[in-house]
Amino acid sequence: MTTGTASQEVTYVEAISQALDEEMSRDKRVFLMGEDIGAYGGAFKVTEGFLTKFGEWRVLDTPLSESGFVGAAIGAAMMGLRPVVEMQFADFISCAFDQITEVAAKNHYRWGAAVPMVIRAPFGGGVHGGPFHSECPEGWFFHSPGLKIVAPSTPYDAKGLLKAAIRDPNPVLYFEHKFLYRRIKATLPQEDYIVPIGKADVKRTGRDITLITYGAMVHLALEAAELLSQDGIDLEVVDLRTLIPLDKKTIYASVRKTSKAILLHEDNKTGGIGAEISALLVEDCFDCLDGPILRIAPPDTPVPFSTPLEEFFLPKVSDIVAGAKKLGAY
Amino acid sequence: MDQAVVAKDITRSDLLEMYYFLRLTRCVEDRITALYRQGRIVGGVYTSHGMEAISVGYASALKPDDVIAPFHRDMGAFLIRGFSPGEIIAQYLGKKGGPTKGKDGNVHMGDLKRGMIGFVSHLADNMPVAAGAALAFRIRGESRVAFAGTGDGGTSRGDFHEAMNFAAVRKLPVVFFCTNNQYAYSTPVRYQMAITDVVERAKAYGMPGEIVDGNDVAAVYLASKGAIAKARAGAGPTFLEFKTMRMHGHSEHDAAKYVPRELLEAWKAKDPILKAEQLLTQLGYVDESYFHEIGERVKKEVEAGTESAEQSPLPEGPDTLVGVFATEGEVQP
Numbered sequence: 139m140t141t142g143t144a145s146q147e148v149t150y151v152e153a154i155s156q157a158l159d160e161e162m163s164r165d166k167r168v169f170l171m172g173e174d175i176g177a178y179g180g181a182f183k184v185t186e187g188f189l190t191k192f193g194e195w196r197v198l199d200t201p202l203s204e205s206g207f208v209g210a211a212i213g214a215a216m217m218g219l220r221p222v223v224e225m226q227f228a229d230f231i232s233c234a235f236d237q238i239t240e241v242a243a244k245n246h247y248r249w250g251a252a253v254p255m256v257i258r259a260p261f262g263g264g265v266h267g268g269p270f271h272s273e274c275p276e277g278w279f280f281h282s283p284g285l286k287i288v289a290p291s292t293p294y295d296a297k298g299l300l301k302a303a304i305r306d307p308n309p310v311l312y313f314e315h316k317f318l319y320r321r322i323k324a325t326l327p328q329e330d331y332i333v334p335i336g337k338a339d340v341k342r343t344g345r346d347i348t349l350i351t352y353g354a355m356v357h358l359a360l361e362a363a364e365l366l367s368q369d370g371i372d373l374e375v376v377d378l379r380t381l382i383p384l385d386k387k388t389i390y391a392s393v394r395k396t397s398k399a400i401l402l403h404e405d406n407k408t409g410g411i412g413a414e415i416s417a418l419l420v421e422d423c424f425d426c427l428d429g430p431i432l433r434i435a436p437p438d439t440p441v442p443f444s445t446p447l448e449e450f451f452l453p454k455v456s457d458i459v460a461g462a463k464k465l466g467a468y
Numbered sequence: 469m470d471q472a473v474v475a476k477d478i479t480r481s482d483l484l485e486m487y488y489f490l491r492l493t494r495c496v497e498d499r500i501t502a503l504y505r506q507g508r509i510v511g512g513v514y515t516s517h518g519m520e521a522i523s524v525g526y527a528s529a530l531k532p533d534d535v536i537a538p539f540h541r542d543m544g545a546f547l548i549r550g551f552s553p554g555e556i557i558a559q560y561l562g563k564k565g566g567p568t569k570g571k572d573g574n575v576h577m578g579d580l581k582r583g584m585i586g587f588v589s590h591l592a593d594n595m596p597v598a599a600g601a602a603l604a605f606r607i608r609g610e611s612r613v614a615f616a617g618t619g620d621g622g623t624s625r626g627d628f629h630e631a632m633n634f635a636a637v638r639k640l641p642v643v644f645f646c647t648n649n650q651y652a653y654s655t656p657v658r659y660q661m662a663i664t665d666v667v668e669r670a671k672a673y674g675m676p677g678e679i680v681d682g683n684d685v686a687a688v689y690l691a692s693k694g695a696i697a698k699a700r701a702g703a704g705p706t707f708l709e710f711k712t713m714r715m716h717g718h719s720e721h722d723a724a725k726y727v728p729r730e731l732l733e734a735w736k737a738k739d740p741i742l743k744a745e746q747l748l749t750q751l752g753y754v755d756e757s758y759f760h761e762i763g764e765r766v767k768k769e770v771e772a773g774t775e776s777a778e779q780s781p782l783p784e785g786p787d788t789l790v791g792v793f794a795t796e797g798e799v800q801p
Contacts, residue, residue: 169607195607201637206596206630213600213614216580217535218799219607221600237627241593249568249578249586252794283792307794 148326151319153293154258155184157300158222160330162192165220168304169196171207172224172258181226182260182319204233208257212242212309215255220304228261228313229273242309243284256303256310261289262354262404263452264317268443274353274405276313280381280414286335287381289313291356293324295379298333306335315354322357338385340392344374347462348392350415351402352378355453359402362458371466381411389415390423397428398465402453407435429468432461469686471750477690480753486528486685487744488762493520493544494741495766496553499774500560504720509560511573516541518683518715521740522647524548525688529696530615535601537585537594537616539647540575541714549582553773558780564787565780571791591622595631595644602635602642602699613699615692617645621652623666629673632707636673639704643695644675646707647682649714654726670707682710683740686747713738 148156162168169192170185176199179186189197200207204225211221225231231238238257245251263272279285286308290296296314303310341356342363349359356377363373376392378385393399399419401412412433419431436451474483497515504513516523523542527549530536538545546556551567559566559577567577568586578586585601588594598616605612622628623646635642646666650657663669670677676698680691688710695706713735717724748754 198603198638201630201633203630203634205627206599206634209593209596209627209631210600210603210634213585213597213602214604214607215600216585216597217601217604219604236590236593237596240590241588241597244588245586246794246798247791248572248576250791250798251578251580251586252798254794254799286793307796307799 146325147323148293149320149323150293150296150314151182151184153297153324153326154300154314155186156326157297157304158185158188161301161304162188162196167218168220168222169198169214170222170224171198171200171211173200173202173226175199175224180224182316184224204230205237208234208237209241211255212237212245212253215253216245216251220254222256222258222304225257225259227267227271228259228275229270231257231259231275235278238279238285238309238311239282243282246308247284252307253309254307256300256312258312258314260316261313262315262317263441263448264354266443266445266448267316267441269440272441272448274403276311276381277405277410279311280411284309285382286310287313288335288379289315289352289381290333290379291315291318291341291353291377293322294326295333295339297326298331299335299379302332302335305332310335313353317354318357333379336380336383336385338388339377339379340374340388341377342373342375344372344396346372346396347398347400347465348374348376348396349400349402349458349462350376350378350389352381353404355402355404358453358455359458362455362462365455365459366462369463371462373462384415386418386422389418393419393423394426397426398468399427400432400434400458400461400465402434402458404436404453406438407433408438410435429465432465434458434461469681469684469690469747471747473690474686474747475751478686482528483686483748484753486524486689487748488766489524489528489544489548490520490685490741490744491762492547492553492766492769493524495770496547496556496773497543499770500557501720503557503560510562513560513720514540514575514718515716515720516543518735518739519647519649519712520544521685521688521744522682522710522712525685526615526645526692529689529692530613533583534613534615534696535583535585535598537598537601537614538587539617539619540587541647541649542617543575546577546584549584551577551579551582551584553770554776557773557777561777561780562782563777563780564783565777569787570783592618592625592628592631595628596634599631599635599640599642602640603638605641606638611700612641613696614642615645615696616642617647619652620646620648620650620657620666621655621660622646623669624660632670632673632675632705635705636675639702641699641702642705643692643699644705644707646709647712648709649712651714651718651724651727653718665709667707667709675705675707677707677709679709679711682712683738683743685740685744
């Protein structure tokens with residue numbers, strides 16, 4: 139088993155494994171489905187050892203059939219189980235788009251059937267995955283009422299949000315960032331905890347500009363904040379953690395304090411989550427804004443493969459520094 | 469269906485009950501069609517006219533705690549599961565008293581407490597869902613079965629194939645069916661698939677399949693019963709192809725001019741209610757007066773249902789905002 143004990147430092151990916159392990163041990167309704175998650179332990183080894191520990195009816199290797207097994211998870215969830223489905227890569231979630239947006243998202247609204255399930259989706263670039271193994275598809279689902287969406291940036295949040303997602307009575311899309319899997323570590327509490335869905339987290343307090351982001355970009359923002367502090371710009375970094383429902387209270391409180399906002403994400407710029415938050419800020423916080431709202435996001439292209447192309451595509455610390463300086467001038 | 473087999477394998481009271489539900493289904497849908505023609509129902513109206521034997525037959529073969537993911541021409545299943553004519557007509561009228569309280573229309577209704585999974589317009593979407601319900605039964609070691617179907621057109625969709633495959637691989641307690649009524653909206657089966665019998669599809673999944681006369685309620689009942697028993701015993705899924713004919717348009721707005729009239733004439737003689745009456749008469753169970761009596765009974769029930777549906781209030785505009793998310797108490801135990 140890749141999971142460490144709670145007192146040791148664990149990586150982001152180990153935190154995910156721990157959450158699954160603990161929830162499966164706590165609640166026999168929780169079971170897993172996905173491609174290669176059994177004997178192989180998953181493409182990223184999140185479920186290594188789970189088959190032996192929990193047996194083949196709680197750790198199901200599925201046919202290569204995303205729509206089929208997401209649909210099956212919906213059915214099992216409606217019958218009272220708590221399925222956690224693994225997309226091998228978030229990119230493949232497009233195959234299950236219909237089941238997620240038309241069935242899982244609408245069942246409760248239409249006819250009152252709760253669908254308590256989680257879809258784990260390893261997303262994001264920076265890992266040389268190319269156009270089919272690097273996508274950030276959260277924007278597609280951000281527009282579909284009935285889904286909750288979370289995207290943790292730290293091992294603590296990864297574990298706490300996954301537990302909260304599993305315990306939630308609704309379909310939750312859990313976007314876990316592949317770039318962070320083995321790059322960040324933390325010591326987690328020994329006791330059981332959750333990170334509530336719907337609560338953003340101010341990862342760095344600052345006076346001058348609010349930077350709103352999520353996922354791997356949080357770390358880029360924190361790095362940029364350190365550089366900017368040398369130039370006398372004090373950046374506040376708001377980690378959304380939950381994309382739906384958005385924690386407007388935390389977002390607005392921060393922007394009302396700093397009067398300036400930058401939206402940063404790894405999903406394409408057009409129609410992204412940054413665009414929505416920007417519109418909300420204009421609608422609800424216009425009176426306090428001292429400058430334009432900036433969006434820092436990749437261009438509207440697929441995620442390219444070759445290193446110089448992918449580096450060009452992804453937002454960089456220097457983009458944030460430049461954006462903050464531009465906004466700082468207002 | 470051979471009457472000796474029927475006499476041996478179906479009780480008289482079961483057969484009479486199925487006859488009652490055939491008549492009730494026809495009467496409810498005729499009333500809905502009439503309301504539509506009067507402009508009282510907005511949106512689509514898809515009926516099972518001439519195909520009532522399918523849902524009445526299979527739903528009669530299931531146990532109450534089994535789960536159904538119906539096709540959109542399975543009104544009989546709703547009635548057998550205890551949806552009253554009043555609730556159903558309220559649903560079509562967009563009233564608060566309908567199972568979806570006006571959130572969705574026509575046959576898009578469901579209720580987990582009564583084992584009915586709400587229909588989704590995207591045909592075959594509920595087939596993997598039903599496989600998942602069966603998976604839950606298998607995981608918990610329950611002796612329950614899921615029963616799910618789509619039309620001939622629906623079997624062209626990937627979700628149909630993904631469900632068939634997954635259920636067969638895991639030997640799940642589910643029965644899949646296809647209501648082959650020869651047209652998917654205006655598209656005939658020959659433009660839908662390069663095979664004549666949909667049942668051929670089952671072979672690719674290592675799944676047993678059977679062609680059943682979909683207009684013969686006794687045949688549907690017995691074939692379903694056999695497949696359900698197999699699923700319950702752990703022998704895995706079965707695929708049933710119910711051959712029938714769509715006697716109305718896709719929806720009531722559709723005059724279906726693309727269907728040859730002589731085809732409809734030929735199938736009219738095979739009407740499922742007519743067939744059931746012939747069978748009951750041959751078996752000597754009842755006579756003409758009984759059919760008349762049942763006709764009067766269902767008419768009264770549908771009359772009362774229409775009245776209660778009319779009295780049900782319409783939802784208020786702001787009700788739109790209610791129910792996007794579920795709360796913990798609503799999850800199935």
